Structures are given as structure tokens and as C-alpha cells.
Amino acid sequence: MTADDSALLSVRSVTLRYRTRDQLITATYRVSFDVLRSDRFVVLGPSGCGKSTLLKAVGGFIEPLEGEILLNGARIRSPGPDRVIVFQEFDQLLPWKTIRDNVAFALTASGKLRRRDAAERAEHFLEKVGLTKFAASYPHTLSGGMKQRVAIARAMAMEPDILLMDEPFAALDALTREKMQEELLQLWEDTKFTVLFVTHSIPEAVRIGNRILLLSAHPGQVKAEINSTGVDTVGADGRPLTTRIQDMLFDRVVEQEAIEHGQHASGGTP
């Protein structure tokens, strides 16, 4: 428990359960991990492993059934602007506000800044994601990738303690996705923000993360927590990191692996 003292976000033995119309579903079971300041912490797992639910719990939208989630040592109880979520869906931008106002809205809604300062800071962060030209446009006129850039700018303008990203690039085409990953890493080089990034893509996890948490499928349990340098390094056993991660996640047999790897390579490996 010594690591907890320096941890920004500390997830301790968290079990999450939610109710649908006719059943109770355990999304994650006793998941623990620590996110340190300036980490690019990736939660990786197959669909249905509860990783998005976990992110929403960190966001304060879901109360853990068991265990606790601490941010700076204080327990998370409700949603708040100190943990800003970037969602997968493109409709996270308010369609009735221009791009600039979408970013400024976040700042004024949270009471962080006054209107004029908010507009200024919005401009600044739009410039960072290269969308100054579109500041006065409405979201429906933008492409998916641009919308996600705006969402990222909006989240970063808030300067939250931790940025929560819920498969933000999953709905983008492969080329745009790669570009966005690159841009995200550049933004991180700029400000060294802390990010908790959820994805089901192994290459994306390897590329984005400096630390990767592997969750098993349904209910999500921690299978491993590993380090990444951002490139698909070949380990001591002669296999690249992505392959090793696949083995850990799926305990798969070799021939299946080859097929899957081919797919992933076309889906966004650098």
C-alpha cells in the first residue's frame, strides 16, 4: 500500500454491478490499480469486460458495490469537473453551440472561468488541436475526427486532475485513428497530463499507454499490469508486445493468433 501515497487515482478492489431490465450484471470484480501523475494509463480488455463501466465509476456516474475509488486521497462520490470524460460517441458535443462555445461552455458551466476568459482559453486549446479555423462552426458540419478533437480540446481546457477517455478513437476510420493517437501523444508531451484511457485495441494500448492494465472478459478482473514504451518491442522470448498481450488476454492457440494479428495490423498498428 505504499504506492498509494503517491498515486493520483487509486482504485481499490472495486466491484461494479449494474442492473438492466431483467438482470443484475457484475461488470468488474475486485479490480485494483493505481494511476500516478502524468501516467498514460490504459485499461485494455475485450468487449464486455466492464472497462467502460469502470471508467464511468471513476467519473462518478456509478457507485462501486464494493471497494473504493480515491482521487488525491478523497473518495469519489459524484461526477465532477476534476475528472473530465471524453466519450466515444460523436454526439458528446452540444449541437446548439459553436465549436468555440462548446469548449467555453465547459469552463463556464463548471464555474471555472468567466465568459470572456473562457472564450480566450477556448481559442487557445482549439489552436492546440488545430481547429482555430472552425471555431465559429457548429458541430454537425465537422467530421468525426474533428469532433473528437474538439471533445479533447474541451476536456483539456478544463485542466482536470485526470482525463478519462472512453475509447475516443474507436468510431474513427483507421487512418484518422492513427493520426489522432499521434496528436494525443504530442499533446501529452506538451503538458504531461494524466490520462486514463480505455480501449479494446491492443495496438492502440501499446502505442498510447506507458502502463497497461489487462482485464479479463466478463466480469472484468485484472489479468496483468504491464509497462509499454509506445513501440511494439520484441521481448526476451522473441515475440512482440502485442502478441504477448494477446496471449495474456485470450490464452489463445498459435494459429488463431496469426489470423488475429493480421487483422490488428491492418486496424492501426504503426
Next chain:
Amino acid sequence: MASTRAAARPEVHNSVTTTGLDVVEQPLGGWARLYENAALRKAVLLIVLALIWELYARWLGNPLLFPTFTATLDALFSGLASGELPSAAAYTISLLLKGYVAGLALAALLTAFASATRIGADLLETLTAMFNPLPSIALLPLALIWFGLGDGSVIFVLIHAVLWSVALNTFAGFKALSPTLKMVGHNYGLSRLGYIGRILIPGAFPSILTGLKIGWAFAWRTLIAAELVFGVSSGTGGLGWYVFENKNQLLIPETFAGLLTVIVFGLLVENLIFRSIENRTVKRWGMQS
């Protein structure tokens, strides 16, 4: 095997240019552009309809059954000049606005209650299912007993006409709002009121606008009907009363002029007020095409 197939199908490499291509981008021609203008298209339609009216009435040749368009226009202008028609219209519209605004206020209350609690939602759904199919005019006899002969009774039925469609549409809009947007609102720490004003209402605005339009149409037709029935006994002159009275005196062109006024108001409100609200909001936001 694979290599022989590759040899059978040579690769193709073209150099792409746009020279010699007729059109890459080109502004539309005059007619095409005129056709794109919705107001113009509708104006032409209106003129054609008026022409058909005129021709049919002339062919029929019976001004007691169906006066010509020009005779109706004459009656309309003389009604306007005498001040009778404007004062009737003003009376009707002021009554309509009172009922409409009161209906909206009640709808806002009911919807707020419905969004805040589950029992409120049940209440709204049940009440709407009960009362929405009930024609407002059917309540007029009761209203006359409860509120007497006066504006009160009419306003009561107007509220009934407006309330349910506005409340139902608004609530449906709230419910249909994307969960992502709702989470965004909470994520940025909006207060309860801020959340309603800055997320819920603009997000549900397409539905709200639909509710407002339906409510307006219901109110308008209820009011004219109420005046036809109830104007008889009260003698206060609204548009419905104007129509009724002229019919009694067999002033058929004047009757048509009264009806035409109702139609013109309907067109004006739809095309000027609601359309421009739409253009400035849901269309610009890309929430409606």
C-alpha cells in the same frame, strides 16, 4: 498459384487530372436556384390555388354557395377598412395568446414535475392518455357552467388544447436526449437548474418546437370553434363570431373573408414565426434537416 494470378492481372496506375472535365464545382443556374427557394415555391402554389378557386367559383356561378376569390378579397378589404375585421382579429388573438401562454406555463410545471420524479412521469403519461384525445370543444359546455359566459371559459378550453401536446412533446424530447449529452452536463458540474436550462431544454428543442406548433394549431382551431358556439350567446366579437354572424345574414363573401383571415394568420404564424425560430435554432444546429 498466387503469382500466376498476379501476372494475369496487371496493376493499373493512372495520373489523375481535372483538365478536360466539364464541372468540378459550378454555381447553379437561374431556374435551378429559383426552384431551391422554398418561399417562392410556396407562393406559386398559393397563387395556383387561388386561381383554381376563382375559376371554379365563376364556373359555378352561385355566390351564395361559393363566392369568387375576388369577391372574397373585396369583402376582406372592406372589412379591414371598416375596422370590423381588425378588431375581431385583435380580440381573437389576444384571447388566443392568453390561453396559449397559460397552457405553456402549466405544461412547463407538469413537465418539470414529470422529469423530477417517476410518479410525476406516470401522472403526465396517464393524464395525457386521458385528455389528449378529448376534443377541447367538448369541454366548452362544462366550462360555461364552471366559469360562466366570458373569457374565462374560452381560456380554460384553450389551456386544455395546448397543455397536453406541449407537455407530451417536451417530455418525450427530454427522454430522447442522448445519454452521452446528459453525462456531459453532469460531468461539467452543472447545477440542477443549469442542467435543465443548458442541456435539457436546448437538447430537446426539436421536440419542444413540434409541441409548440401542434399546441398553437390546436388552440387556434379550438378558439374559432368556441367562438362559433359561444360567441352566439356572448356577442363579443372575435373572428369566429364574425364568421357566424355574416353567415346568418347570408353575407357569404364576408363569411369567406373571415375564414380567409383565419387561414392567413395560420400561414403567417407558421411561415414567419415558427419557420424563423426553426431556421435560427434546430436547422442551424443540424438537429433537423
